[in-house]
Amino acid sequence: MSRIGKLPIEVPAGVSVSVDGSVVNVKGPKGALSRSMAAGISVVVEGNVIRVVRQGSGRQIEANHGTIRAIIQRMVTGVATGWKRNLEMTGVGFGAKLIDGDLVLNCGFSHEVRLRIPEGVTCAVGKTSIEVVSCCNEQVGQFASSVRSVQPPEPYLGKGIRYSDEVVRRKAGKTGKK
DSSP, X not given: OOTTTTSOEEOOXXXXXXXXXXXXXXXXXXXXXXXXXXXXXXXXXXXXXXXXXXXXXXXXXXXXXXXXXXXXXHHHHHHHTOEEEEXXXXXXXXXXXXXXXXXXXXXXXSSOEEEEOOTTOEEEEOSSEEEEEESXXXXXXXXXXXXXXXXXOOTTTOOEEEETTOOOOOOOOOOXXX
């Protein structure tokens, strides 16, 4: 049995969870999320505790047990407190701004790069920082990854877009002839 899958999920105050067949709906102060669960797994809500129960046995059902429990835990945390990812821009002339629901990046190219901000995601832009916020952990991670992929940090000068907690290993440049 999955060690993660058998742990109960505590539902904080202000969050409501409902199960409709194989769909789990979670509502809270930061938003609402719903997710369809895999076959062979059922979700039981008992007061302010959620339990994920396997309906049968099989390799795929056992593999999904802990995964589904972790997904529901992230949904509950997201609607209660939200998810946030910070990005930093390093380089001469690098900058970002918000225009008409798009994130516009200046990253050393001859043109600006426009990224459409997905529904349910908000961005805050500072001088050299970008903050991505949403109640859905997957959307935050996916959009932050797409922003970073515009100009990933390079190892020689360190310029590019990186996560705020990311450490970029620097390489020594050319030393020249002696």
